[in-house]
Amino acid sequence: MARHEFDSVEFHSTIGSHPPVLRIEPGDTVVTATVDAGGWDARGRQVAAPGNPQTGPFFVTGAEPGDALEVRFDRIWPNRDRAVASTSIAPRVLEPEYLQELSSVTPERVFAEWHVDTKQGTAMLMSPETGLGHLVLPIDPMLGCFGVAPDRGQAISTATSGPYGGNMDYRGFRVGVTVSLPVFVEGALFFVGDGHALQGEGEIAGTGLEISMDVEFSVALRKRAGIRWPRGESREHMFTVGNARPMDQAIQHATTEMVRWLQNDLCMDALGVHTLMGQCVEYDVGNVYDPAYTMVCKISKGLLAGLRRAPA
Amino acid sequence: MARHEFDSVEFHSTIGSHPPVLRIEPGDTVVTATVDAGGWDARGRQVAAPGNPQTGPFFVTGAEPGDALEVRFDRIWPNRDRAVASTSIAPRVLEPEYLQELSSVTPERVFAEWHVDTKQGTAMLMSPETGLGHLVLPIDPMLGCFGVAPDRGQAISTATSGPYGGNMDYRGFRVGVTVSLPVFVEGALFFVGDGHALQGEGEIAGTGLEISMDVEFSVALRKRAGIRWPRGESREHMFTVGNARPMDQAIQHATTEMVRWLQNDLCMDALGVHTLMGQCVEYDVGNVYDPAYTMVCKISKGLLAGLRRAPA
Amino acid sequence: MARHEFDSVEFHSTIGSHPPVLRIEPGDTVVTATVDAGGWDARGRQVAAPGNPQTGPFFVTGAEPGDALEVRFDRIWPNRDRAVASTSIAPRVLEPEYLQELSSVTPERVFAEWHVDTKQGTAMLMSPETGLGHLVLPIDPMLGCFGVAPDRGQAISTATSGPYGGNMDYRGFRVGVTVSLPVFVEGALFFVGDGHALQGEGEIAGTGLEISMDVEFSVALRKRAGIRWPRGESREHMFTVGNARPMDQAIQHATTEMVRWLQNDLCMDALGVHTLMGQCVEYDVGNVYDPAYTMVCKISKGLLAGLRRAPA
């Protein structure tokens, strides 16, 4: 149950079987930091090339293919006061016919600057000048991109995502959440980066409020868990994550993984699982911007707890 | 501001330019009932063929193509105690590779029976026997299918949806919500049906708890509104609805309609709209079962109200 | 085996259960004409509203739901010398990111005029001025939109398509081809229109060379055929047609219908069908422009004939 303070000096723009920066044990906690999507750190220095540079990888002793790596996010909080964000909705999220019309009405692609008050937990729009004025929003810090090394020796761009995690840009990946990732290589090799002080659902502008973060996480291992896609638990929900395009395929992965969870891991009967999910399932949109889109399937933990208490 | 009590004896399985059953004025309220998706009414008699039979159409005096018909749902509540529901998740929402595996583990397609306690506002699973036992859930009544006659003299199956509304199966269409529909024909010709006592997001089993409903709604007219897709307002949100396949196209329609609403109707500047939506937009999944899927784009009304109070 | 000369004066912009304009018997031939997509006839008069106005419907005696209506196209040839065509590729067929760039480089949407020499069988580009000069192309006349009345009393816009046919814009619908359509209503109610002197695959500009046509077709009936999607035969191929969005769904319908044809109608064994299709299937893109896209699955008739001659 060691607590490691790790100060990263090297960053990766792919998630793959890179040499580990630190070896940790199940139960350990890591206190570290992430640079922003553009590679800028807490002190405003660009220390990595742009494109969601990752801190890590962390080698988890005992992790083997087929296991699940559980990562609990204990702290995700901005460590500086300046965030940047896109100011244009991505073409792929708008009607194709609208785009030609749009190009005559929107200005050049500019980046917005936001001032983040880490004590108040707010962000204020500083520029450009828009009708929003100095809009102030409560922040809701999250991690856009994290994951474990994929199979076959692949090294995959941090622009996209898959069964191993990656750039999912789901605002539900916030503090207090535990995420399970399928392990594909020895040691799992966990990466983390791309913090957003705030992000709309879908990440439709292609960015959140991009900022460097203080991150603290703890790991555990579930041997031979046999999960196929990321799973997570928040206080209220258990959830599964599908990453693919189109959204129709992402939702198939997320939904099927939830069926497997309830049926194989929680040992519910097939008819009960289908009946329950049909009337009680919830969905979140992760992102509809990255090369793979992200859909999240959720079930209320309170609902499940009720089921177990009540004899049939 | 008349209040019409209308008892329907004829039902339609297409939404189109059928002869109106009642002529009403903007400001009027209609108190009526809908039969369930299978055509069964409050007294358990099958009075229409299955497939989301609709009550209506209601002709709204003064409505012309280009206007928006505003419908406020004042009451949506089950008028009997028996609901039926599917017990299998639709193949199109699961991984194709999983389906062949699935057919050996799931029983035949059976329908579940639920007992609805309209006083308590709960539903209890009566059959089939599953590990859920007699699961009791709070109901959350909604209307799965409603809309106005589409353009070109079309009559479109109540299985699907489009810019005119139709079978959207969005659980956000509940009491207290006001929906705006683009008017395509004189009188608008409003239809309503397909009540669900409860439904999971996505309607992934292909049904909610299908039940007949007491429905009360009031209409208003916004002349030359020029909306292109359904819009709505709940207490917390303004929202737009896109109906299409794949989900990627549905979300394009919903998102673009929200841009138009903020920019053209609320007169916000383009840069402000994109900046705001990028960080604050929310999405709901309507249905991912019907021939056209439904995605909903939402913005918090409180957030917008704050914007207007604060000078830039 | 009557031969009917039918001169249409009324046209429909939906395919639905409209009053028949002519009653014919299986085995009969109809000699008629179609107006172009904009409603203009052989003499250059606009006699119908734009949007693929249809000639028909023709009531085929004895046709009942579950039957297949076989339509053989005996003649499809332009009956005037002027065609019009779009000059811009549709936004939905181009990369979203390219569209904003594009709007600054392409001129306003203009229509090209083509002069069709019906004796030589060629089309010459007359305007606008482009680097193509007076490009001359051999024509290859086809029908973009035809079908039978759909189920449930629907009347569906001639902009789109479905199991009943409709606006499929497949250049393989040319003279000599026999098309089978699933019958949904008594008399089948066959419609025909939207001739193209020539069209690229995918109809990516949204039009072919739009022109009025002389059309001659003969009908036959296959009782209780139980087909689900349009099927066809050319000299070289048997083919099946799927109409849906995205293309991924259209190709599922076409492929599954071919499996059914080979397995249920030609009585091949399942393993043989899958093995054969895996290595010998061909696909054509119908359209990727209309609300429903069209994909065509083909098998060589020579290949199948060879199979039947050779004992296993």
Add this chain to the structure above:
Amino acid sequence: MARHEFDSVEFHSTIGSHPPVLRIEPGDTVVTATVDAGGWDARGRQVAAPGNPQTGPFFVTGAEPGDALEVRFDRIWPNRDRAVASTSIAPRVLEPEYLQELSSVTPERVFAEWHVDTKQGTAMLMSPETGLGHLVLPIDPMLGCFGVAPDRGQAISTATSGPYGGNMDYRGFRVGVTVSLPVFVEGALFFVGDGHALQGEGEIAGTGLEISMDVEFSVALRKRAGIRWPRGESREHMFTVGNARPMDQAIQHATTEMVRWLQNDLCMDALGVHTLMGQCVEYDVGNVYDPAYTMVCKISKGLLAGLRRAPA
């Protein structure tokens, strides 16, 4: 203009920046061999792990990011007489509703064995027993998977594809064709593998007739070509390749790349390009099985040659 005989002993299951096995000059020819998708070589020995193992990479002197690597396939011919193939159409190519039905009618997934007569150029089905008997088909050898190292230091599974090439499974990649690939890293790093003696369009069963091949190819370099997706030339056509899911996105990439080719490289005017493609474009389906689907956009070279001869 050297001619290298290269006998590979090491194979890669990712396309990435691996150490080159041979350094060649533009103009050089390489005579080598590929193992089959399962890793079996000409002599029937399994020398690599399954999953489209690649021969290479070949480092091309002078190749830099932004260039195009031109690869002409001079020889692609089976070097043994045994091929294997799947006998079941992939679930993702069939209607979801059909799949549950299907599992009860198709046998277990078995592999077919084919005997390839490399002199006659034919393949004969040897097993399993089906109604096809000992079906004999002419072979049409092609390469399913080849490409150059992608950007960002990625190493991507040979199961999928992208702008760099990869597992495109397009039957048009046959002898005589020249393919241009965008160069992302110094030396380009060209890989080649996954030969099919024959394959249906779409590779809908997930395999062709998988076989090891003798392969001969020659390379050239086009500096600062700025292409974004693979391009190719056969005797009759110039073509562009888009790799993505859904097919709708793959066709957008292919179509846009053809617009760029005609407009930027062949210096045609925008209006001419759109007018010509609208009426003359052709499409092929590469694969609809792999994680990324492949669509091919084609223009007749004879048509373009005609354009250049004729003054406007």
